[in-house]
Amino acid sequence: MSRWLSAYAVGAYAFLHLPLAVLAVFSFNASRFTTWEGFSLVWYRTAFADPQLSEATVNSLLIAAAATVLATAVGTLCAYGLWKRSSQPVTAALYLSLVTPEIVMGIALLAFYQWIFRYLRIQLGMHTVILAHVMFSIAYVVTVVSARLRTFDRSQEEAALDLGATEWGAFFHVTLPQLTPGVISAALLVFILSFDDFVITSLVAGVDSETLPMVIYAMARRGFNPTVNAISTMIVAGLGVLILIGERLRES
Amino acid sequence: MSRLRAWCLAPAGAMLGLLFLAPLGIIAAYSLMTRGPYGGVMGPWTAENYARLFDPLYLSILLRSVVYAAVATAVCVFMGFPLALFISRSGARKGLYLALVIVPFWTSFLVRTYAWMFLLRDTGLINTSLRMAGLIDQPLPLLYTPLAVMLGLVYGYLPFMVLPIFSTLERLDKSLLEAAADLGARPLDALFHITIPLAKPGILAGSLLVFISCLGAYLTPDLLGGGKTIMIGNVVQNQFTTSRDWPFGAALSLILMLAVMAMLMPLIRRDKEGLL
Amino acid sequence: MDTVLELKRVSKQYPGHLAVDSVSLSVPRGSLFALVGPSGCGKTSILRMVAGFEQPTAGELLLNNGRIEHLKPYERNVTTVFQSYALFPHLTVRQNIEFGLKRKGAADLDGPVRKVMDLLRLAGKEARHPHQMSGGERQRVALARALVLEPELLLLDEPLSALDPQLRKQVRSELKALQRGVGITFLMVTHDQEEALSLSDHIAVMNRGKLEQVGRPEEIYLRPASRFVAGFLGAVNWLGNVGVRPEMMRLSRDPPGNGARCHRAKVRSAMFLGNCIHVETQLHDGAAVTAEVPRNHIEISQGEEVHVWWHPADEIHLPESR
Numbered sequence: 077m078s079r080w081l082s083a084y085a086v087g088a089y090a091f092l093h094l095p096l097a098v099l100a101v102f103s104f105n106a107s108r109f110t111t112w113e114g115f116s117l118v119w120y121r122t123a124f125a126d127p128q129l130s131e132a133t134v135n136s137l138l139i140a141a142a143a144t145v146l147a148t149a150v151g152t153l154c155a156y157g158l159w160k161r162s163s164q165p166v167t168a169a170l171y172l173s174l175v176t177p178e179i180v181m182g183i184a185l186l187a188f189y190q191w192i193f194r195y196l197r198i199q200l201g202m203h204t205v206i207l208a209h210v211m212f213s214i215a216y217v218v219t220v221v222s223a224r225l226r227t228f229d230r231s232q233e234e235a236a237l238d239l240g241a242t243e244w245g246a247f248f249h250v251t252l253p254q255l256t257p258g259v260i261s262a263a264l265l266v267f268i269l270s271f272d273d274f275v276i277t278s279l280v281a282g283v284d285s286e287t288l289p290m291v292i293y294a295m296a297r298r299g300f301n302p303t304v305n306a307i308s309t310m311i312v313a314g315l316g317v318l319i320l321i322g323e324r325l326r327e328s
Numbered sequence: 329m330s331r332l333r334a335w336c337l338a339p340a341g342a343m344l345g346l347l348f349l350a351p352l353g354i355i356a357a358y359s360l361m362t363r364g365p366y367g368g369v370m371g372p373w374t375a376e377n378y379a380r381l382f383d384p385l386y387l388s389i390l391l392r393s394v395v396y397a398a399v400a401t402a403v404c405v406f407m408g409f410p411l412a413l414f415i416s417r418s419g420a421r422k423g424l425y426l427a428l429v430i431v432p433f434w435t436s437f438l439v440r441t442y443a444w445m446f447l448l449r450d451t452g453l454i455n456t457s458l459r460m461a462g463l464i465d466q467p468l469p470l471l472y473t474p475l476a477v478m479l480g481l482v483y484g485y486l487p488f489m490v491l492p493i494f495s496t497l498e499r500l501d502k503s504l505l506e507a508a509a510d511l512g513a514r515p516l517d518a519l520f521h522i523t524i525p526l527a528k529p530g531i532l533a534g535s536l537l538v539f540i541s542c543l544g545a546y547l548t549p550d551l552l553g554g555g556k557t558i559m560i561g562n563v564v565q566n567q568f569t570t571s572r573d574w575p576f577g578a579a580l581s582l583i584l585m586l587a588v589m590a591m592l593m594p595l596i597r598r599d600k601e602g603l604l
Numbered sequence: 605m606d607t608v609l610e611l612k613r614v615s616k617q618y619p620g621h622l623a624v625d626s627v628s629l630s631v632p633r634g635s636l637f638a639l640v641g642p643s644g645c646g647k648t649s650i651l652r653m654v655a656g657f658e659q660p661t662a663g664e665l666l667l668n669n670g671r672i673e674h675l676k677p678y679e680r681n682v683t684t685v686f687q688s689y690a691l692f693p694h695l696t697v698r699q700n701i702e703f704g705l706k707r708k709g710a711a712d713l714d715g716p717v718r719k720v721m722d723l724l725r726l727a728g729k730e731a732r733h734p735h736q737m738s739g740g741e742r743q744r745v746a747l748a749r750a751l752v753l754e755p756e757l758l759l760l761d762e763p764l765s766a767l768d769p770q771l772r773k774q775v776r777s778e779l780k781a782l783q784r785g786v787g788i789t790f791l792m793v794t795h796d797q798e799e800a801l802s803l804s805d806h807i808a809v810m811n812r813g814k815l816e817q818v819g820r821p822e823e824i825y826l827r828p829a830s831r832f833v834a835g836f837l838g839a840v841n842w843l844g845n846v847g848v849r850p851e852m853m854r855l856s857r858d859p860p861g862n863g864a865r866c867h868r869a870k871v872r873s874a875m876f877l878g879n880c881i882h883v884e885t886q887l888h889d890g891a892a893v894t895a896e897v898p899r900n901h902i903e904i905s906q907g908e909e910v911h912v913w914w915h916p917a918d919e920i921h922l923p924e925s926r
Contacts, residue, residue, distance in 0.1 A: 077515045078417065085414040085425075088407060092432055092486065095443035098453055102446070110446075110456040150339040157336030166337055169344045175588055176348075177544025179561040180581045183568045184351035187578070190368065191354060211347040214340055243332045272436040275546050279568065289438050296442050296551060300451060308439040315435040323427060506657055507690035509677040511704035511749065521703075525694045 096312055103305035119306035129291055129307065136288040139202060140270040143209035147270075148263040150210065151217025152255070156247065158218070159225040170215040181212060182279040189280060200282035208280050209270040216269065217262040220326065224258030257325040264322035268315050352585070359578035369574050377579035386563070386580075393559040396474070396549075397542035400481040401489075404538045405531060407482065408489030412530075413523070415490075416497040426494065433487035441551050444480050445471060448552070472554030480548040485541050489534035496530025497523070540588050560584055606633040607669075608757055608789045609654065614663035616649045623649040625813035626663065631757070631806070636783045636790045638800040641810035642836070647793045650810075651759055654791065655684045667756055678707070683750035684759040687766060689742050691734040697721075697745050698730035704753045720752040723785070740771055751786060760792040764799055776803060797837045801825060809833045827920070834920055841893045847920035853895030855883065855902060855910045866913040869893060871904050885912055 106116035123129055158166065173181075185208050189200060228251065236246040252259075274289040281287065292308070295301045359377055361369040380386065415425045432440070447453050450467035458464045470476060500523065508518040546561035553559075560580060567577025609631040616624040624646040631637045639647045652658040654665060656677035665673045672680055683704070692700050701717050710716070721727050724744040734742055743763070750758055763779065764772045780803050783790045794800050800807050801821045808818045809832075817829040828834035831842070840847040859866050869885040872892075876882075876899075883895045883904065893912055904910060 077519070081410060081414045081417070084410050088411045088414075089428055091407075091483070092429065095447060095483070096432060096435075096440065099439070099443045099446055102453070110451060110453045111460070150343060153336040154340030157333045157340075160333045160336070163337060166341055166344070169349060170340075172589070173344065173348050175540060175592055176352075177540075177546075177561065177584060177588065179544060179546045179564050180355075180585055181348070181351075183564060183577060183581060184355045185347065186568060187354050187358060187574065188347070188351035207343075207347060211343055214343060218340070247332075268434060272438065274438050275565075279565075289436070292438055292442070293551075296438075296445060300449065304442060305446070308436070308442060311439055312432075312435045316431055319431050319434045320427070323430065501688075501690065503686050503688055503690040504692060506655075506677070507684070507686055507692070508703070509657075510655060510682075510684045511753065512678045512707035513703070514676075514678055514707075517707060522692060 099305050100309040100312070102302065103309040105302065105305075108300070108302045119302045120310075122303045123306045123310075126303070128286070129288070129303075132286045132288045132291040135202065135285055136271055139206050139209060139285075139287065140267050142206045143213060143270040144263050144266045146206070147210045147213035147217055147266045148259060151214045151262060151266075152221050152252075152259055154214065155218045155221035155225060156251070159222065159228075170218055173212060174215045174219075178212075178273075178275040182208075182276040185211075185276065186279045200280055200285075202282075202285045204280045204282070205277055205285055205287070208276050209266075209273060212273075212276065213266040213269055216265050220262040220265060221255060221258050223326075224255050228254065261322045261325040264318050264325075268318055268322075272311075272315070355578045355581055358575050359582050361575050363573045363575050366572070377576045378583075380576060381579060381583065389558060389563055390560060390583075392557075393543055393561075396478060396481065396559060397539050397545075400478055400485070400542045401535050401539045403478070403482050404486050404489040405535060408486055408534060409493055409524075409527070409531065411486075412490045412493035412497055415494055416500075429487050429490050437484060437547060440484060441480055441547050444476065444483065444552060448476050448479075471552065472556055474553070474557050476552040477549050477557045477559075480552040481542050481545060484545075484548055485538045488537040488541060492533040492537065493527055493530040496527050496533075500526055536591055540591060543587065544584060605630065607631065608633045608667065609791065610664075610666040610669075611650070612664040612666070614650070614653065614660045614665060616646070616653060616658065617661040622813050624653075624660070627810070627813075627815045628663075629808050629815060629818055631789060631791055633789055634787055635805040636780065636792065636803055638804035638807045639791065639793045639810065640795065640797060640800040640807060640836070641816075643795055644812070645810040646813040647795075647810050648761065651684075651761055651791070651793045654757070655682055655759055656680050681756045682759060683753055683755040685743070685746045685750050685761065685763060687761040687763075689734075689746040689766070691742055691745055691749075693734055695733075696730060697726060697732050697734070697737070700734070700745055701749045701752055703749065708753070716752050720748045723751075723782070724748045739767055740775065743767070743775070747782070751788065755788065757789050757791055760790060762794055763792060764794070764796070772799075779803060801837065809836060811836075829923055831922065834922075839894060840920065843891060843893075845922060847922075848914050848918060849920070850882075850894040850896040851880075852914050852918040853893065853897070854913050855885075855895055855897055855904060856913065857902065857910060859911050860913045864913040864915055865919075866911050867893075869910055869912045871906055871908045871910060873906060874904055885910070887912070 102110065102112075103119055104115050104117065105112055106118065107113035154166070154170075157163070185204075189204055193199065232250050233246045236250045237243070241249065272289060273287075274293055277287050278290055278293070281290065288307070288311075292304055295304050358369050360373050360375065362372060362374055362376070364370045381390070411429070415422055415429070418425050445452070448470040449455070450469070450471070452471070454470060455464075455467040459467070504522055504526070505518055508522050509515075513521065543559075544561055545559055546565060549557055549559045549562055550565075564577050564580050564584070567573045567580065571577075607630045611627055611629050613626045613628050614624060615622065615626050627646070627650065639650060641647050649658060653660050653673075656672075656675060656679075660673055664671055667680065667682065692703065695703070698717060701720065702713050705713050705716060718727075721730070724747055726741070726744055726748060729737070729741070734745065737745065743766070764775060767775055776799065792800075792803065804821060806818065807821055807824050809816045809824065811832050817824055817833045824833060825837050828837065831840075831847075834840045834847055839850050841850065841853070854860070867887050869887045872884040872886055874881055874883045877896075880896045880898060881901065883897060885893045885895065887893055895912060
């Protein structure tokens with residue numbers, strides 16, 4: 077049976093990886109058709125030369141960076157607070173945010189923003205996107221950091237208090253340093269989630285805060301464009317590296 | 329002690345309350361209102377939006393979403409179980425094989441969906457290869473079909489099935505399989521009588537995750553289905569952008585939310601510590 | 605001797621570690637055969653090879669004179685009671701017991717199952733699941749499940765180790781009676797010498813992959829073939845190449861005469877153990893001697909000078925100095 081299983085696994089992995097592999101291979105195709113006509117970097121050059129793409133990439137990076145910092149901080153503190161003593165309402169809300177379909181979260185935020193914009197003089201823009209990203213990322217950070225905390229020995233904090241540290245001191249000097257791999261892993265996760273998000277972002281982004289996924293989406297809808305292949309390959313490679321680092325940290 | 333804890337939970341609590349629960353509340357309220365002239369909402373309160381859900385057009389979309397989600401889930405079970413089994417039996421290389429499932433999953437969902445567009449379109453790789461091999465003259469209509477959407481759903485959410493099944497298989501007591509062999513069960517017998525029944529919790533968890541994700545799918549039916557194969561998610565998005573019928577979109581969203589929550593109730597209850 | 609199982613120069617080599625070193629033995633039909641030794645001695649490897657979960661790297665395994673090394677576990681007429689019992693948690697007691705019969709495609713399930721359940725006092729518990737049963741009950745289900753198939757040989761891996769100490773003595777005699785009753789050959793692996801001595805008809809003592817001695821319990825206990833065997837089955841006082849077990853030692857104020865061997869000694873400690881008194885003494889030449897004497901023996905106290913003596917017939921003489 078194990079031979080059949082191995083054969084099947086090869087097929088299954090091919091199914092999972094070939095589409096992306098094919099995309100990558102054809103990003104280096106000299107022609108814009110799906111017949112191979114030689115190796116070329118023309119699509120990569122085109123991608124880098126496109127001002128709309130550059131602007132969108134910068135936006136995406138800025139948003140992701142901001143969201144990462146905020147979500148990681150908020151989420152880590154939340155995980156720590158829950159570890160001290162659990163809170164049913166907070167846990168329930170976090171769980172709910174994880175299972176809510178993106179489309180629902182997106183339109184709910186849109187409705188919310190429009191509603192409060194009647195009272196505040198602001199519009200949709202980078203800030204609304206960043207807040208949205210932080211919001212949906214918190215639960216992921218809490219999950220990762222909580223997993224770390226579960227293996228943490230409570231008596232270390234008690235020892236710190238016993239030796240004269242305050243509660244905050246115990247957190248900063250004893251617990252947090254040991255949580256670092258988990259926190260970094262969570263941060264990488266937020267970055268990836270934020271950078272890649274389309275559904276929620278497209279609903280709450282303003283006119284001049286286009287993100288990379290939004291541009292890709294528009295290009296994909298418009299028709300066949302091999303530049304998208306090049307962008308996609310770069311994204312997959314970049315995010316792939318981040319994921320591997322994140323996984324390594326999570327296991328350590 | 330609890331002051332520290334309060335400060336720790338406050339930021340997250342505030343964000344969840346303000347940016348998640350409040351918006352959901354607003355949506356719930358909107359679902360009972362009437363659409364405004366330029367989009368947005370206005371009074372009076374009405375239950376008309378929910379009544380509209382029973383309109384054959386929307387019922388058929390709801391039904392289609394459920395059917396697609398169910399079929400995709402079933403396919404994922406049959407594709408995902410053997411893969412999880414393979415990984416759990418691969419000894420030292422388990423980590424590698426698991427990573428090979430996880431890494432593509434976490435890279436851009438948009439890119440992964442686009443990859444299938446690249447493969448399936450009339451001038452895409454599959455059609456071009458078949459034409460060059462002389463097997464067909466005209467391109468096969470692969471993109472913008474139910475098949476394409478199904479393919480995209482399975483491709484997108486298969487890892488959601490593999491991971492829970494894998495973790496359940498890992499916790500299986502190996503001596504049970506030895507006992508089965510000892511009592512005369514051939515490997516296939518042991519698989520069907522011991523391994524699969526005991527993997528049920530994992531299969532159930534994976535199925536729920538996949539089903540719920542498929543139900544709320546937006547990008548996949550949008551990009552791979554064209555305008556033809558739409559699911560609940562597409563209708564919702566539509567109401568909030570082009571159609572500008574927010575109350576109806578809100579009602580639809582709420583139904584979706586309630587369905588998701590109803591399905592997850594038993595899972596949450598069993599998985600007390602679990603995720604968080 | 606009618607032999608059910610025979611091992612001919614069986615070895616098991618792991619990378620960097622020889623677990624079983626050319627072991628040959630014969631298990632007589634209808635006996636309760638114990639394989640004992642300290643952990644790491646290779647007894648479990650032998651059990652697993654007989655069951656079919658491991659292959660020998662050398663030698664032959666014969667069941668009823670037929671070679672079985674190449675047969676899979678499900679092809680052998682041998683069943684196992686695992687140390688953890690390995691009961692199927694998702695099946696009822698009845699379904700667990702029926703499992704092997706169903707794999708064989710047996711027509712009549714009811715008859716054999718009921719018979720074996722009565723035999724193991726499990727009647728009325730058909731519909732329960734393993735987690736609803738006590739440790740002792742689970743063991744009986746494991747036994748029932750293995751015995752209902754009427755194997756040529758039943759393997760037991762540390763059968764008493766998972767039970768409470770109080771339960772152990774009771775289960776010990778039940779196990780012995782069971783084996784006598786069904787007449788099936790039992791091959792039992794254990795690290796507990798008391799268990800082995802009390803239960804078995806034959807014992808094989810192993811150490812570091814090698815077979816040290818095979819024989820009946822009394823024979824092995826009274827006439828061990830090596831220091832290791834002697835020491836494994838019970839405590840021994842060694843005086844040169846002659847060994848005397850503590851329970852054979854006697855103490856007295858005056859030399860006993862009547863042909864007994866005798867030494868003068870000083871009492872270092874005397875501990876009341878309930879059923880005997882454990883006395884540590886030191887002979888005048890410095891050797892330490894342990895004696896276990898009955899309660900109604902002479903009154904002794906620490907520091908006293910006594911005579912330590914024993915009958916020559918109770919001595920252990922090793923075949924050659926090992």
